[in-house]
Amino acid sequence: MKRKTPPISSFFKPVGSTCNSTAEDANPPKETEITAVDAQTPDKNIESSVVVSEQARVGSTAYERDPGKRPQIWDLPIDKQVEARQFYVSEGPYQPYMREYPYNTDEPKHRRRFQFSWFKQFPWLEYSPFSKRAYCLPCFLFSKKPVGKSGSDTFTVVGFDRWKKVNSGKDCAFLTHMGKDASSAHNYSTRCFENFKDGTTHIDKVIEKSSAKTIADARLRLKVTIDSIRWLTFQACAFRGHDESSGSINQGNFLELVKLLASYNKEVNGVVLDNAPGNAKYIAHSVQQEILDLLSRKVQKIIREEIGNSKFCIMVDEARDESKKEQMALVLRFVNNEGIIMERFLDVVHVSDTAALTLKQSIYAILADNNLSVQDIRGQGYDGASNM
Numbered sequence: 001m002k003r004k005t006p007p008i009s010s011f012f013k014p015v016g017s018t019c020n021s022t023a024e025d026a027n028p029p030k031e032t033e034i035t036a037v038d039a040q041t042p043d044k045n046i047e048s049s050v051v052v053s054e055q056a057r058v059g060s061t062a063y064e065r066d067p068g069k070r071p072q073i074w075d076l077p078i079d080k081q082v083e084a085r086q087f088y089v090s091e092g093p094y095q096p097y098m099r100e101y102p103y104n105t106d107e108p109k110h111r112r113r114f115q116f117s118w119f120k121q122f123p124w125l126e127y128s129p130f131s132k133r134a135y136c137l138p139c140f141l142f143s144k145k146p147v148g149k150s151g152s153d154t155f156t157v158v159g160f161d162r163w164k165k166v167n168s169g170k171d172c173a174f175l176t177h178m179g180k181d182a183s184s185a186h187n188y189s190t191r192c193f194e195n196f197k198d199g200t201t202h203i204d205k206v207i208e209k210s211s212a213k214t215i216a217d218a219r220l221r222l223k224v225t226i227d228s229i230r231w232l233t234f235q236a237c238a239f240r241g242h243d244e245s246s247g248s249i250n251q252g253n254f255l256e257l258v259k260l261l262a263s264y265n266k267e268v269n270g271v272v273l274d275n276a277p278g279n280a281k282y283i284a285h286s287v288q289q290e291i292l293d294l295l296s297r298k299v300q301k302i303i304r305e306e307i308g309n310s311k312f313c314i315m316v317d318e319a320r321d322e323s324k325k326e327q328m329a330l331v332l333r334f335v336n337n338e339g340i341i342m343e344r345f346l347d348v349v350h351v352s353d354t355a356a357l358t359l360k361q362s363i364y365a366i367l368a369d370n371n372l373s374v375q376d377i378r379g380q381g382y383d384g385a386s387n388m
């Protein structure tokens with residue numbers, strides 16, 4: 001009789017339930033509380049009562065399935081560990097059916113034995129006919145090797161056989177093993193088990209969760225940011241305000257423009273500023289700067305195409321900006337392929353000082369950056385040219 005591997009969701013049994021739940025097993029062994037009468041039944045033919053087909057399957061595989069016999073995952077060579085996990089995950093928990101599970105020998109007066117119905121209540125549970133103890137498959141596969149006294153190895157290495165502690169309501173040893181919250185070692189192992197079972201499709205599933213709506217929202221949000229930046233740039237407006245905090249009555253041109261756009265469109269309003277996820281508002285100064293850089297590269301590319309193979313003049317001027325940084329602007333003057341004289345503002349860069357050498361290096365850098373050759377310069381103009 002081949003038992004069907006339980007669905008993964010069943011590993012997350014609600015914590016509130018107890019071992020004495022009403023779940024009835026439809027399979028032959030009908031379990032009830034073990035009584036004194038049961039205790040009189042002698043152990044017999046334990047090994048032979050294990051379902052034969054289960055053994056046959058075990059024999060054909062490379063890994064020992066009996067949890068009492070198999071080596072620990074961490075004892076396997078590193079290169080075998082993944083393969084072993086794949087094997088055990090695909091096989092599912094080892095849950096052999098025996099007509100009569102053996103009694104434990106600890107307490108002769110209150111002898112108890114493993115119940116087949118526990119498999120149904122605790123799908124992670126495994127039983128070893130060899131050691132006559134119970135184990136946990138996810139913990140066996142994914143728990144860390146216990147170091148010293150930290151961490152329990154009852155359900156992984158030693159095996160559990162204190163059956164008396166199972167039918168004790170909320171103190172049920174199996175529930176205790178599962179733990180009360182998601183951070184318990186067992187639940188962690190179960191999550192690993194689930195992820196591992198999903199295998200390569202797992203990442204796809206995660207990505208799929210970023211639904212089309214999330215993507216569309218993000219694109220609209222980014223579009224608002226780009227359009228705001230483009231508008232401000234064309235109108236030569238400053239982006240930032242003196243006080244951009246949320247309490248400010250004027251958060252600067254950029255934020256105020258985004259707010260204006262949002263106020264005229266429900267759809268936009270739904271995805272920008274406070275309605276955007278905290279880590280993807282697309283309004284940070286660095287984001288503005290990045291988009292501005294991309295726009296400027298596009299403009300420079302078009303200017304470069306306009307110049308083609310023409311010779312050109314450069315016009316250079318320096319100024320100090322509001323933050324007392326020296327800036328150098330470079331304008332190109334050239335004749336385009338229609339024979340018309342053009343003047344194009346190509347770039348503005350920070351310079352550490354206005355010494356001739358510094359300016360020369362900066363000019364060279366800008367020209368090189370735009371794939372223009374110094375040899376093609378046919379004139380130079382500087383404001384305050386004494387320096388040059």
Ligand SMILES: [Zn+2]
Pocket residue numbers: 124136137138139140155177178185186189
């Ligand atoms: Zn476990």
